[in-house]
Amino acid sequence: MGCGVSKSNQFHKHSRKAIRAAVLIQRWYRQYVARTEMRRRYTWHIFQSIEYSGEQAQIKLYNFLGYLMDNFTPSSTERNLISHIFRENDVCWDSEWERYFCYKNIEVPEVYSGPHLTFPLTVEQAVGLLEAFRNKKQQLHSRYVLELLLETWKLLRMLPNINRISTCHSKEITICGDLHGQLEDLLLIFYKNGTPSLEKPYVFNGDFVDRGKDSIEILLILFSFMLVYPCDVYLNRGNHEDHIINLRYGFTKEVLTKYKIHGKRILKLLQKIFSWLPLATIIDQKVLVLHGGISDTTDLSVLTKVNRHNDFSTRIKANMENELENSKRREVILAAALNRSQQDILSVSTDSVSSDNVKDEWRQINTDTDCRAETKSVNLKQNIRSAQLFVDAKLQTEECSMLWAGLGMIGKGKTQPARAFAVHVQCVARGPFVALEIPDHKSRILDLLWSDPMNQDGCMPNEVRGGGCYWGPDVTEDFLNRHNMQLIIRSHECKQEGYEFCHNRKVLTLFSASNYYDVGSNRGAYVKLGPDLVPYMVQYQASSMTRELTARQSVGRTERSALKVLREQLFAHKSDLLCAFKKFDTKNTGLVSLIDWASAVESVMHLNLPWRMLRCQLVTCKMSDGMIDYYDWFNELAIKGPNTDHIDQSLLETLYRHRSTLETIFRIVDTDNSGFISMEDFRQTWKLLSVYLKMEITDEDISTLAETIDSNHDGSIDIDEFMEAFRLTDK
Amino acid sequence: MPPKKIEPKKPEPKKPEPKKDAAPAAKPAPLPEPLPEPPKEPDFDPKSVAIEFSTDQIEEFKEAFTLFDRTPTGEMKITYAQCGDVMRALGQNPTNADVLKVLGKPRPEDMSIKMLDFETFLPMLQHISRAKDQGNFEDFVEGLRVFDKEGNGTIMGAELRHVLATLGERMTEDEVDRLMAGQEDANGCINYTSFVKHILSG
Numbered sequence: 058m059g060c061g062v063s064k065s066n067q068f069h070k071h072s073r074k075a076i077r078a079a080v081l082i083q084r085w086y087r088q089y090v091a092r093t094e095m096r097r098r099y100t101w102h103i104f105q106s107i108e109y110s111g112e113q114a115q116i117k118l119y120n121f122l123g124y125l126m127d128n129f130t131p132s133s134t135e136r137n138l139i140s141h142i143f144r145e146n147d148v149c150w151d152s153e154w155e156r157y158f159c160y161k162n163i164e165v166p167e168v169y170s171g172p173h174l175t176f177p178l179t180v181e182q183a184v185g186l187l188e189a190f191r192n193k194k195q196q197l198h199s200r201y202v203l204e205l206l207l208e209t210w211k212l213l214r215m216l217p218n219i220n221r222i223s224t225c226h227s228k229e230i231t232i233c234g235d236l237h238g239q240l241e242d243l244l245l246i247f248y249k250n251g252t253p254s255l256e257k258p259y260v261f262n263g264d265f266v267d268r269g270k271d272s273i274e275i276l277l278i279l280f281s282f283m284l285v286y287p288c289d290v291y292l293n294r295g296n297h298e299d300h301i302i303n304l305r306y307g308f309t310k311e312v313l314t315k316y317k318i319h320g321k322r323i324l325k326l327l328q329k330i331f332s333w334l335p336l337a338t339i340i341d342q343k344v345l346v347l348h349g350g351i352s353d354t355t356d357l358s359v360l361t362k363v364n365r366h367n368d369f370s371t372r373i374k375a376n377m378e379n380e381l382e383n384s385k386r387r388e389v390i391l392a393a394a395l396n397r398s399q400q401d402i403l404s405v406s407t408d409s410v411s412s413d414n415v416k417d418e419w420r421q422i423n424t425d426t427d428c429r430a431e432t433k434s435v436n437l438k439q440n441i442r443s444a445q446l447f448v449d450a451k452l453q454t455e456e457c458s459m460l461w462a463g464l465g466m467i468g469k470g471k472t473q474p475a476r477a478f479a480v481h482v483q484c485v486a487r488g489p490f491v492a493l494e495i496p497d498h499k500s501r502i503l504d505l506l507w508s509d510p511m512n513q514d515g516c517m518p519n520e521v522r523g524g525g526c527y528w529g530p531d532v533t534e535d536f537l538n539r540h541n542m543q544l545i546i547r548s549h550e551c552k553q554e555g556y557e558f559c560h561n562r563k564v565l566t567l568f569s570a571s572n573y574y575d576v577g578s579n580r581g582a583y584v585k586l587g588p589d590l591v592p593y594m595v596q597y598q599a600s601s602m603t604r605e606l607t608a609r610q611s612v613g614r615t616e617r618s619a620l621k622v623l624r625e626q627l628f629a630h631k632s633d634l635l636c637a638f639k640k641f642d643t644k645n646t647g648l649v650s651l652i653d654w655a656s657a658v659e660s661v662m663h664l665n666l667p668w669r670m671l672r673c674q675l676v677t678c679k680m681s682d683g684m685i686d687y688y689d690w691f692n693e694l695a696i697k698g699p700n701t702d703h704i705d706q707s708l709l710e711t712l713y714r715h716r717s718t719l720e721t722i723f724r725i726v727d728t729d730n731s732g733f734i735s736m737e738d739f740r741q742t743w744k745l746l747s748v749y750l751k752m753e754i755t756d757e758d759i760s761t762l763a764e765t766i767d768s769n770h771d772g773s774i775d776i777d778e779f780m781e782a783f784r785l786t787d788k
Numbered sequence: 789m790p791p792k793k794i795e796p797k798k799p800e801p802k803k804p805e806p807k808k809d810a811a812p813a814a815k816p817a818p819l820p821e822p823l824p825e826p827p828k829e830p831d832f833d834p835k836s837v838a839i840e841f842s843t844d845q846i847e848e849f850k851e852a853f854t855l856f857d858r859t860p861t862g863e864m865k866i867t868y869a870q871c872g873d874v875m876r877a878l879g880q881n882p883t884n885a886d887v888l889k890v891l892g893k894p895r896p897e898d899m900s901i902k903m904l905d906f907e908t909f910l911p912m913l914q915h916i917s918r919a920k921d922q923g924n925f926e927d928f929v930e931g932l933r934v935f936d937k938e939g940n941g942t943i944m945g946a947e948l949r950h951v952l953a954t955l956g957e958r959m960t961e962d963e964v965d966r967l968m969a970g971q972e973d974a975n976g977c978i979n980y981t982s983f984v985k986h987i988l989s990g
Binding site for chain 2: 074075076077078079080081082083084085086087088089090091092094095098099102512650651652655667668669670683
C-alpha cells in the first residue's frame with residue numbers, strides 16, 4: 058500500500074509538473090501566435106500605406122502636368138516643352154501610325170531561337186509562347202511583338218465598352234485579378250486550372266503590368282490567347298493600363314530594357330491598346346466584373362456609349378478651353394486685382410509652407426480697402442471678395458496650395474497669372490480632383506478603375522489613391538437593384554488570402570498576385586463561376602520558397618522589408634521631422650518624449666501607422682528615461698546618403714523623397730523613349746519640378762546637378778544613371 | 789484588494805486525468821490537490837482595478853487594440869474571443885482560464901458575439917499584467933524533464949505532442965505541428981533544453 062501510495066503520489070506530482078509544463082508551453086505558444094499576428098497586421102499596414110501614397114502622388118502629378126499644359130502662353134518655353142510632350146503622346150494620325158507601327162521591315166535574324174509567330178494565330182502557337190516563357194525564358198522577337206500587338210489592337214477596337222458573356226452550356230468562367238507582371242502566378246493559374254479554351258473561358262480583371270518583372274510576357278500571353286479564342290478570353294482595363302502610370306511603376310522601363318531598339322514603338326502601340334481595353338465584363342447579366350469599382354453615379358447604360366479610347370490629355374484640354382471661355386468675364390475683374398498683388402503673391406508662395414499661411418496672407422493683401430482704386434468696376438471689391446472666399450474655402454487641399462504656388466512662380470506676363478488664376482478658381486470650386494472633375498465620361502471611367510469599397514454608407518472621393526471614390530454598402534445595394542444584378546467582382550486591392558468579400562457578400566475583391574509585397578506576404582486567388590453564379594475560390598502561393606518558410610520566418614522577412622522601406626521614407630523626410638521634433642523640444646535639448654516622437658512622426662508622414670508599436674523596431678538607440686535623442690536617431694537610420702556631397706542637403710532630401718516622381722517626369726520628357734534627355738529639357742524639367750515641390754531652385758543648383766550626372770559632357774543626361782546617383786544604399 | 793465574496797467552491801475547470809489513475813484502489817482518493825491557481829477566487833471586478841499604466845503605454849495599447857479591431861466602422865471594439873490575443877500581443881501571458889475570468893466567465897457561444905471596448909479592456913489588461921506566474925527557463929525544463937524516460941536530455945516528440953494536445957489548455961494538432969516544426973531529430977527525439985531555449989527566444 059505504501060508503494061502504491063507513494064507511486065501514485067509521485068506520479069501525481071509528476072503529472073502536476075507535466076500539466077504545469079504543458080500549460081506554460083501552451084501559454085507561451087498562444088502569446089507567440091498573437092504577437093506574430095500583430096506583426097503581420099502592422100507590416101501589411103506599412104506596405105499598403107506606402108503603396109497608396111505613391112499612387113496618390115502619381116495622380117497629383119498627372120493633374121498638375123495636365124493643368125500646367127493648358128496655362129502657358131504660346132511664347133513661354135515651358136509651354137513648348139509640355140505641349141510637346143502631350144502632343145507626342147496624343148493619338149497619331151492614321152497614315153502616320155500605319156507607317157510607324159509597320160513591322161514588316163524588321164528582320165528576324167537566323168540566330169533567334171525563340172518562337173516564330175504566323176497569323177492568324179493558332180492555339181499551338183499560343184501554347185508554344187507560354188512554354189517558351191516558362192521553360193526557356195526566351196524573349197519574343199520585336200517583329201512578332203509588334204505584329205501581335207497590331208492584331209490585338211484590331212480586335213480590341215471592335216469590342217464594346219462592356220463585354221457580356223454567359224455561362225451557358227455548363228461552362229465555368231474563371232476570373233483572375235491583378236497580376237502585376239508576376240508571370241509565375243499566371244503560369245501557376247494555368248497549371249492548376251488549365252489554359253484558356255472554348256471549354257475554359259477566362260476573364261482577366263486588369264493590372265497586368267507594373268511592379269513585377271515580366272509584364273510584357275504576361276501581356277503577350279493574354280493577347281495571344283485572346284486572339285485564338287476571342288469569345289472566351291476577356292480582358293478588363295485596370296488603372297495600371299495607362300502609359301503615364303507605367304512611367305512610374307516600371308513597365309515602361311521593362312519594355313525599354315528588353316527591347317532596346319523597338320521598345321519605343323512597342324510602348325506607343327501599347328498605349329493605344331490600353332486605351333482600347335474594355336472597361337468591364339458582365340456575366341449572365343447578373344455579375345459585374347471590373348477592376349476598381351463603382352460610384353453613386355455609375356450608370357452602365359451611359360458607360361456603354363462613351364468613347365473609351367479618347368486620350369486623357371485631349372479631354373483635359375477641351376475642358377479647360379471651355380472653362381476659359383466661361384471665365385473670361387471673371388478674369389477681367391481678377392486680372393485687375395492681381396496686377397497689383399502679383400509681386401505679393403510671388404513672395405507669399407515661396408515662403409509659405411502651409412495653405413493656412415497663404416490664406417492669411419491673401420486675406421491680408423485684400424482687406425486693404427484702398428486696393429486698386431484704379432481698377433474699373435465699383436463692384437470690383439465685391440467680386441474680389443467673393444473670389445477670395447471661394448479660394449479660401451478650397452485652399453484646404455494641398456493640391457490647391459500647390460497650384461497656388463505654381464501660379465506665383467510661373468508666368469512672367471501680367472495677364473498670365475490672372476488668366477491662370479481665373480481658371481484656377483473655377484476648377485478649385487470642383488474640389489480636389491481638379492483636372493478630373495470634368496462633366497463627361499472621363500471621371501466616370503476613373504471611378505471604374507480606381508474606386509475602393511468602404512464599410513460606411515455613402516460615396517466620397519478616394520483621397521488615399523487620388524482617383525475614383527470610396528463607395529459604401531448602400532451604393533452597392535442601389536447599384537445592383539437598379540441594374541438587376543447580384544454580385545460585383547473587382548480587384549485593385551491586395552488581400553492576404555487573395556480574396557475578400559464585403560458589403561454583405563455582394564462585393565468580392567480578387568487579387569491574383571501572390572507574395573505581392575514580399576515573399577510570404579499574401580496568397581493569390583482566382584474565382585470560378587458556373588451557371589449557378591456561386592463563386593468558388595481557389596487560392597495559391599507561387600514560389601516554392603514560401604512553402605518552406607515557417608510562419609514566423611515569413612512574417613519576419615516581410616516585416617524586415619517593410620521596416621526597411623519605412624526607414625527609407627523616414628530618412629527622406631528628415632528635415633520635416635527635425636522641424637516637427639523641434640516644435641516639441643522647445644528648450645532645444647535634442648530630446649523628445651516617446652509620445653511626442655510618435656505624434657511628430659505621424660504629423661509629417663501621414664501614413665496612419667501604429668508608431669508607438671513600431672517604435673522599438675525603428676528606434677534602437679538608447680533612450681534616457683523615456684526620451685529619445687533625435688539626432689542620434691537620424692544617424693542610426695542606417696542609410697548612407699547619396700554620393701553627391703557638393704549638393705545642398707535639403708535639395709538632396711527633396712530629390713530622394715520625390716525620386717519616383719522625378720523619374721516619371723523625366724520619362725515623360727523623354728518623348729522618344731530613348732532613355733536620354735537633353736540638358737535644356739533637363740533644366741526645364743527642374744523648373745517644373747520646383748513649382749510642383751514648392752522649392753526654390755536656382756540655375757546654379759541645376760547646373761551643379763547636371764554636372765554630377767553628365768560626366769561625359771555631351772549635353773545629354775542618361776536618366777537611369779541620374780536615378781542611380783540618388784538611390785540610397787544601406788550602410 | 790477586491791472584496792471577498794463568499795461563494796461555493798467552484799469545480800476546478802481542469803480535472804487532471806492522472807488523478808483518476810492514481811486511485812485505482814478501494815481506498816478513497818485524497819481530495820485532488822489544487823492546480824497552480826488558488827482555489828477560492830472572487831469574480832473579477834473591473835471597477836476595483838486601479839490603472840497604473842502610463843499615458844504612453846495606454847496609447848500603445850490603443851494602437852494594438854485598433855490593429856485587431858475588425859468592426860466594419862472602426863469602432864474600437866474587439867470580440868471577447870480576441871481579448872486574449874490582444875493581451876498576448878501586448879506582451880502578457882495569460883492562460884485561457886485567466887482570460888475567461890477577467891471577461892466574467894462568459895458562455896462559449898458569447899465569445900465571438902459579445903464585444904468589448906477599450907475602456908472595458910484596460911482594467912482587464914492591468915489585472916493580467918500583475919500576474920506573477922510567468923514561467924522561466926527552469927520551470928519549462930523541469931516540466932519537460934518529467935517525460936525524459938532515459939534521463940538523457942531528450943524526450944520523444946510524439947509524447948510531447950500528446951501532452952500538449954491532451955493536457956492543460958489543449959492545443960490543436962495544427963498548432964502543435966507548427967510549434968514543433970523542425971524540432972525533432974531523425975529519431976523523433978527532441979533535446980528539450982534546446983527546445984525551451986528556442987521557444988523562449990521567439
